[in-house]
Amino acid sequence: MNILRSSVFRSICRVETMILILMLMMPVVIVFMLIGSYSILHFLLPSAAIFTTLRMLMVISLANHLAEASAASPYFNESKNWFLMQCVIEAVALMLNVSMIVLKNTFMRIPHTRYFLMIGGYLVYLVAQQLFTCFAKDRLLRGFCAVWYFCGDDPVQGKGVRVTFLLQIMSSILYAALVAFITLFPSLTMIAYGLVGAAVFMLLLVQFRITMHARKTALLLAALSE
Amino acid sequence: MSAANAVSITLMIAGIPMLIPALMPLFRKQYDRRVFLIAASAVLHLVATLYAISIGISACNPDATGIGWLMFMLSFLIGLCAGVTLLCAAFCESDGKIRFGNRKTPIPVLMLGCVILPVLLASIGQHFYPEINLVQYGFSLSILLTYLCFRREAGVQIETKAADLELRQAKLLTEQIQPHFIFNVLMSIQNLCYQDADAAADCIAQFAGYLRGNMAALTADNLIPFEAELEHIRTYEALEHACTDQPFVLEYEIAADDFEIPALTVQPIVENAIKHGALSRRDGAGKALLKTERIGQCIKITVSDNGNVSENLTAQQKTHQSIGLKNVENRLAVQCGGTLNISLNPDGAKVTILIPEKGAISRADNYR
Numbered sequence: 001m002n003i004l005r006s007s008v009f010r011s012i013c014r015v016e017t018m019i020l021i022l023m024l025m026m027p028v029v030i031v032f033m034l035i036g037s038y039s040i041l042h043f044l045l046p047s048a049a050i051f052t053t054l055r056m057l058m059v060i061s062l063a064n065h066l067a068e069a070s071a072a073s074p075y076f077n078e079s080k081n082w083f084l085m086q087c088v089i090e091a092v093a094l095m096l097n098v099s100m101i102v103l104k105n106t107f108m109r110i111p112h113t114r115y116f117l118m119i120g121g122y123l124v125y126l127v128a129q130q131l132f133t134c135f136a137k138d139r140l141l142r143g144f145c146a147v148w149y150f151c152g153d154d155p156v157q158g159k160g161v162r163v164t165f166l167l168q169i170m171s172s173i174l175y176a177a178l179v180a181f182i183t184l185f186p187s188l189t190m191i192a193y194g195l196v197g198a199a200v201f202m203l204l205l206v207q208f209r210i211t212m213h214a215r216k217t218a219l220l221l222a223a224l225s226e
Numbered sequence: 227m228s229a230a231n232a233v234s235i236t237l238m239i240a241g242i243p244m245l246i247p248a249l250m251p252l253f254r255k256q257y258d259r260r261v262f263l264i265a266a267s268a269v270l271h272l273v274a275t276l277y278a279i280s281i282g283i284s285a286c287n288p289d290a291t292g293i294g295w296l297m298f299m300l301s302f303l304i305g306l307c308a309g310v311t312l313l314c315a316a317f318c319e320s321d322g323k324i325r326f327g328n329r330k331t332p333i334p335v336l337m338l339g340c341v342i343l344p345v346l347l348a349s350i351g352q353h354f355y356p357e358i359n360l361v362q363y364g365f366s367l368s369i370l371l372t373y374l375c376f377r378r379e380a381g382v383q384i385e386t387k388a389a390d391l392e393l394r395q396a397k398l399l400t401e402q403i404q405p406h407f408i409f410n411v412l413m414s415i416q417n418l419c420y421q422d423a424d425a426a427a428d429c430i431a432q433f434a435g436y437l438r439g440n441m442a443a444l445t446a447d448n449l450i451p452f453e454a455e456l457e458h459i460r461t462y463e464a465l466e467h468a469c470t471d472q473p474f475v476l477e478y479e480i481a482a483d484d485f486e487i488p489a490l491t492v493q494p495i496v497e498n499a500i501k502h503g504a505l506s507r508r509d510g511a512g513k514a515l516l517k518t519e520r521i522g523q524c525i526k527i528t529v530s531d532n533g534n535v536s537e538n539l540t541a542q543q544k545t546h547q548s549i550g551l552k553n554v555e556n557r558l559a560v561q562c563g564g565t566l567n568i569s570l571n572p573d574g575a576k577v578t579i580l581i582p583e584k585g586a587i588s589r590a591d592n593y594r
Binding site: 045046049050053056057060061063064067080081084088091094095097098099 | 302306309313326327329332333335338339342343345346347349350353354361
């Protein structure tokens with residue numbers, strides 16, 4: 001067990017923090033567009049595309065570190081595979097996004113394609129993405145638990161990990177359901193935005209907790225190696 | 227032609243020179259699969275761009291059915307294929323295999339960023355200015371950045387390989403200076419000192435020459451003339467004769483000697499042939515043969531012996547290579563594109579080295 005390499009977990013912690021900072025931008029952009037004079041639908045597609053791409057690159061970087069950490073626990077390898085599956089889904093969505101922009105700008109109107117992509121494809125993408133995220137984070141948290149146990153940490157501490165996972169599941173369901181609702185019923189109300197805000201806040205909370213778990217793992221390993 | 231159309235065509239034409247660096251490797255003889263994939267992507271994109279330019283110039287309306295629509299869709303699909311090819315290049319590993327999971331090396335995040343971000347930003351630009359075709363230009367930029375990123379990565383790989391080669395040379399030195407061999411030579415010299423002082427002095431000179439040859443190999447970055455390696459083999463043979471009472475013969479059939487090889491590649495094989503081949507015969511008829519010949523565009527070096535090879539060897543044992551021979555094989559491959567083949571028969575072992583005649587594939591070319 002190549003458990004003494006705390007540097008790998010420090011890298012994981014760093015990437016998780018960067019993802020958290022990136023996710024912090026999302027509610028800021030939404031609020032800015034709500035209070036500003038810009039049309040939200042005009043800016044939603046490009047900002048979502050940029051956000052997805054940057055997050056995808058971060059997740060791939062995280063997968064590289066998880067591959068390194070897989071020597072410590074096989075859960076990290078499983079987590080890496082689920083994260084990569086999530087990236088594939090996001091890449092396909094991105095490619096469709098770019099294709100849609102090109103097609104739309106050329107033909108100026110593509111009602112059927114657009115309708116299908118927005119209503120059908122987008123919902124499938126959203127559910128699959130949240131499902132894969134849940135699987136990936138579940139394995140990641142189990143991996144952290146395995147390392148803590150190896151380091152002689154109190155097993156009761158695993159309770160915190162279970163809370164994180166429950167929050168993740170709740171936020172995923174809330175986020176997917178609400179975004180689907182907004183997509184299906186574009187005549188939005190401020191309440192719907194508020195609920196989406198709550199879901200995003202929960203996602204941020206989960207991300208923050210995972211960052212803290214990664215930090216704790218790195219500290220435990222550093223202490224053990226000393 | 228509208229102003230937006232003119233700007234689009236200008237941007238597309240401006241993107242074409244960006245493809246030139248990625249296309250250049252197609253004109254070279256040696257390239258690996260990643261470079262080929264990037265070049266293939268550039269070719270596909272070039273075709274798509276030319277289609278798009280012709281659509282722009284002829285001002286065909288793609289919205290209408292007919293040739294304009296067909297040309298646009300063709301251009302779009304070719305562009306899509308170019309994008310997929312470029313992504314494949316980003317996921318291609320140095321051994322030429324495209325792997326997503328279970329990779330030997332980390333996924334190149336920077337290269338992926340170079341593939342995706344310019345196209346994405348261009349498509350977002352086009353979202354705000356639908357009249358101007360920015361995606362073609364963005365994709366040209368993607369190909370250029372991906373190619374530059376690949377070159378940078380290849381440079382790092384060359385440095386890693388050079389460090390690895392240095393490590394191998396250091397290991398080689400450790401393998402060459404075998405304590406028991408030194409002990410045997412020194413003991414033989416001690417005996418000779420009592421019997422024949424002149425012979426002992428010659429033996430010391432040869433031993434010094436042998437050690438100097440080994441040391442020189444550590445500092446030799448490039449190939450050395452075969453004559454120098456041959457000289458080292460002769461010194462080793464003389465020392466082996468001085469150290470062992472058992473007779474053996476080393477024959478030379480040198481038909482070609484005007485070529486270069488990596489230092490200490492043939493000598494360890496000759497040493498193996500003598501120690502484990504010729505000297506394994508107890509009847510004193512041990513014989514080893516060093517032969518060089520020119521075959522087509524290659525130099526063939528053969529080292530064979532008539533030692534006892536057990537007939538009971540398993541297939542695995544027959545194909546087993548010692549660390550020393552593995553080291554030689556690796557250095558031959560890295561430094562001059564050579565190959566090493568070993569065959570064990572009941573009447574002896576035979577090692578064959580094949581080197582391209584113009585010696586001559588530089589290390590950098592191997593990884594370009």
